Structure formats: C-alpha cells, structure tokens
Amino acid sequence: QRYEQWLDLFTEDGYYWMPLVHDQQDARLHASLMHEDKLLLRIRVERLAGRRTFSQQPKSRSHHLLQQPTVESMDEEKGEYTVRCAFHYTETRGDNQDIYVGWNTYTLVRQDDALKIRLKRVDLLNCDAPFGNIQLFM
Template sequence: MTGVPSDPLLRETALCDFVAQEAALLDEGQYEQWLDLFTEDGRYWVPLLGRFQEDVHSHNSIAYEDRLLLQLRIQRLRDSRAHSQHPPSRCQHVLQISRVEDVDEQAGTAVLRTPFLYIEARGEEQLMLAGSYRHLLVRTPEGLRMQQKRVDLLGAERALPAVQLFI
C-alpha cells in the first residue's frame, strides 16, 4: 500500500476500527448486527490447514459459510431448545493491531490481517484459540462490508473441541 487513500472508508484508521467493531459485536452477542456487516455474497471461512490452505476447493475446511448458513447458526444460538446453549456460551476476542495488507481504491477493497486470541466460555469450561483473521473489506453504499472473513487458526489441523460461537 502506498500513499493515503482519498476515500476515508479505505484509510487505515477506518479499516482497523471496522475490524475492532466487528469483534465487539460478537463479544456482545449481537450476531444479527454482525451478520449485517457481510456483503450479500459474503463468506465466513475457517480453513482446516490454516494459513497454508490456498483456497476453499483444494482441501476440507472447518467452516465455509455463506449468509444463509450464518443466519441458520444464529437462529440455532437463539433457540431456547438449543442444548449446547444451556448455559449460554460467551466469548471474548483479544485483537492485536490490524495490518493493512492491500488497498485497491479503484475497486473499493482492502485486505487486513489481524492476529487474535479467542476465548469462549460456557459454564465452567473455557476454550482458547489463537490465529489470525484476514478480512476482505469492500466499500458499499452502506459503508464497509466484509466480503470474506478468513480465520486461520494455529494448529487448525488438530482435533478441536466444538466451537459454539463465531471465532
């Protein structure tokens, strides 16, 4: 990335603030508002091989979900009969500073990489995962939106416990 983009939405501060706000929505359980941050063709992807997986078609993934599948997951989390949510799960995202990897002002896109720790708690159990996010953000009439959120977990290929919420 060279120079400062003239579009305020594509400036580093706005991009990093978007990533922080996205994590805050998840931590606050505001899943519907989080889903609204995705474009209509947006994808949430957790590759099985972490950062070594080039694309979704070359190998299995832990998760590869479009808006419909994300919406179904949110409905399941909200369902009072969901056994996995008695007691309810809570999460906390601890983010390092996002690094802007690319901005294409003409296309209205930006790519950010953000190292993270993810903690999920339910009852007396707690799970901690680490890795990095790769957000592909696009400028839309409504503001920035995620076209893809990729979650590269450290040790993703090992047996993982069930994650109830969104990493």
C-alpha cells in the same frame, strides 16, 4: 452477543472461512473447519438465539482480543481492501474453557459508503488439532 449486527457487516455474497490446514488456498477443493455463506451464517445466528439450542445450555460467554489491524492490500478503484489482525479468543461454558489463537484476514469491499466483509478468514494457530464443537464465531 450482537450476532445480528455482526451478520449485517457481511455482503450478501460474503463468506466466513476457517481453513483446516496452514496456508490452505482453496475452501472449495479442500475440507475446512468452517466454510459458511451468509445463508448458513444466518441460520447459525438464528439457532444461537433460539430456546432449543441445548448445546448452548448454559450459554457460552466469550471474549475477543484483537491486535491492531494492518492493511495488506488496497484497490481504491475497486473499493477492495485486505486487512489482517491477530486475535486471542476465549470461550467459556459451564466448567469448560477453550482458548483459540490465530489471525483474521478480512476482504472488505465498499458498498453504499460503508465497508462490508466479503470474506472473513480465520486461521487458527493449531488448525490441524482435534477440536470439539466450534459453535460461536471467532
């Protein structure tokens, strides 16, 4: 669980977005399962690392299986790229196991000779289903 390293992959204006409905175009005008800027992501990461995170007792274990990414678009002049990949994510805690399937779409930008995530969009196959607490990142 290398959340700090993962968080460092985001730009300072980066977002993590999990839409509530299929083909949702706007995170600000419609409800989302998650729509967090880097500050909220940092707070979540710090909370997960804390001892008083009772919802993570015992701590979750997770596994990500990612398909090979495909480049959807690229603008070399701006240094912007859109990349998409399918995923299977499994999370287990105690006797509970949850499986999520969907697609990650990344908006990547070149900063300081590296690619950073400006937006990670997580489209769940069953995004409109009822969910319990989604605490970790997919």
